[in-house]
Amino acid sequence: MLNGKLTIVTLGSHSALQILKGAKDEGFKTLVVTTTEKAHFYKRFKFIDEILSIPEYSDFESIEKKLRNKNCILVPHGSFVAHLGLEINKRMSLPYFGNKSVLDFEAHREKQRQWLKNADINVPAQFEDVENISYPVIVKSYGAAGGKGYFYAKSKNDFKKKMGNFKAKHYVIQEYVIGVTLYIHYFYSPLTSELEILSMDRRYETNVDSLGRIPLRGQVGLKIEPS
Template identity: 40%
Template sequence: MTVIGTIASHSALQILRGAKEEGFKTMLVCDRGRKKLYERFGLADEYVFVDKFGDVLKKEVQQELIDKEVIMVPHGSFVEYVGARELLNFKVPMFGNKNVLVWESDRKKGQTWFKKARLKIPKEFKDPSEINRPALVKYPGARGGRGYALVKNEKEFKERVGKMGKGMLIQEYIVGTRFYPHFFFSPLSKENEIMGIDIRYESNVDGLSGLPEILHMAPTYVITGNIPVMMRESLLAKVFDMADSLIKASQELFYPGLKGPYCIELVCTDTLELYLFEISARIVAGTNVWVPGSPYTYFKYGKEISTGRRIAMEIKRAIKQDKLDEIVT
């Protein structure tokens, strides 16, 4: 019997609850320090204990998961603590296309993807000496905003960052409101569904606005939480067009392309232009704010459907249609 599993972090509670709602047994790969937290919710039928999340790559751990017919659902902690390239050698069936995580975690590949989709993106500065306007310095991988720095010239770059690092991206800072729409692309139905939208609550930048000017300091962008938001309906057509273009480009760049949940990260200017600055090619923590479901999933399904449950629905459908090979790698 198929079991749905993940590692004990990020959006694990939502993934396990969604699996339960669709009648699946669940398994959690967990370090012992986190067991108490997850036991409080009673969503894991079984645990596999590891010293660190990277140990999920050990042969004996993988074999245990394979023997128990587990399908693993990746989230941001897989990218950050296990590694996108390392997961290419992971033998346990994983929901979605593992190769997409490499494209997500490599910011240069990401820029290639966005350009292939012909989307508006912020200007990229190849070298700190080129910075002539506010720019955001980003590190590779799923770091939850940790280490990001806002600079406006080379001098500030050297003061706040130091030197150019491997995989670092310097990107024009577009002024506007940010939106993080969550999508689900079904490899079975070929539908691209919007699941919800959130914005990120970041420290310390979201705490600076209420401070007297004399206390202002350089902002940091560590994500500490998420807030649900609804975008004005007239913008949704543009958002869907962007998402559809990304799916098509992914299929051309790394066939069979992006499958399952993902999040496109946008800025909307005061002229209602949408710029794509990043993509998370798996379930994002922001989907947690729309458990058990969002208005968008209610509009489509007439009932509450979270992203975690939508994953389990796709797995159930694939099993029924004998098409598991189309949704896992």
């Protein structure tokens, strides 16, 4: 049972700053749970009332009782499955904003794809057989950490050459779609049953901007992939 002043808590990763800034603007107390080595980063933000450090994100369960005593409501984001795993997420009894069933989709690329197809949204072609690759593709690691570990291949032979250095055991091969790099921030309110687009931004890999500044001839032979 929640009584008194509520505290919004989330993991120190992904969209933690947006979540906690919004919570503070709405009058809530805020708390971030982060690893010891990253705690110093969050000390610079005045809208974060408290920082709780743990050695590893996998130790989250050890502080669950403490968070409950602080009257916390957990607001998840895209890194929860990657850092905590499905089992810990589903096992935790801390008040949780949202539907935990969505976590199964967050961790499973095929379920994500089927979700989009069921909504009649166009999705990139996907290859099960390498021999069928006939145009540029992007190869992504499987699961919630798919934002890390991927490469672009312009052909079947290029794919075979680059796979030797790819560390992911599970991956998907998809058509490389040339288009606008756009990430939409939206929020669905269970109170009003309205879906609201809050903002949009462009997503780049950490080194892609610098790579793009190098003339094409200068990029040849560098063997650097966006990351």
